[in-house]
Amino acid sequence: MKQTLRYEQLSCRLQVDGLPDVSAGQSGEALGIITGWSLQWLGRPxxxxxxxxxxxxxxxxxxxxRHLLSGVERRFGQEDSPVEIGPRPGGGHRLLLRSSQPDTPPLEVALDDAELxxxxxxxxxxxxxxxxxxPLDLPPIRPLRPREMQERVPRRQRLAAPLGGALVLALAAGLGLLLPEPRPLPAPSSPPTSPPTSPPAAQERP
Structure with missing residues (x-):
């Protein structure tokens, strides 16, 4: 029994057709085998x-x-992969779709933030x-690596803090060398010694 899943938004509609996988015990509205899909764009093929x-x-x-939400813009997809997406130089996003049919040029779709x-x-x-x-062979959702988070900050801004700290340290060391050395304090004088006192003589009893 053929099943059809539809999902609609303002600018696009996704339709997935398939069948239940009877060998896995699926029935009813389950879709375990995808036979085809279509994505309809507003004003696009x-x-x-x-x-x-x-x-x-x-x-x-x-x-x-997900990377865009974290402020990291980078391209996903290799040059030989069916789909590639990345930021456009003039703003927005560039979606490149390569057909498996020979002699078919790739289709480039420009998306704004709302369409994406x-x-x-x-x-x-x-x-x-x-x-x-x-099963969907999708990459696991993991936190961004520290290196990816650092790339969102411009290199000039990342280097400003350590360079500023080194400059302040160098200035403090230079000022310390310019200050005169403190004079040595005079040695404390020893107090006069008093002659030893003899113990009182014992009184004789009558």
């Missing part, structure tokens, strides 16, 4: 593909959006849908 293309889209778009947010929502709705009962 419709995208279609197989399960591998849908997974490739989720594998780059979801971590890219809609795309992330429909992909998240698919990922969290209990009716989708097949």
């Amino acid at each position: 419709e995208l279609e593909g197989r399960k591998e293309h849908l997974l490739a889209l989720m594998q780059v778009v979801l971590p890219y959006a 947010a809609d795309l992330v929502r429909v992909l998240d709705q698919l990922r969290l849908d209990a009716r989708l009962q097949l």
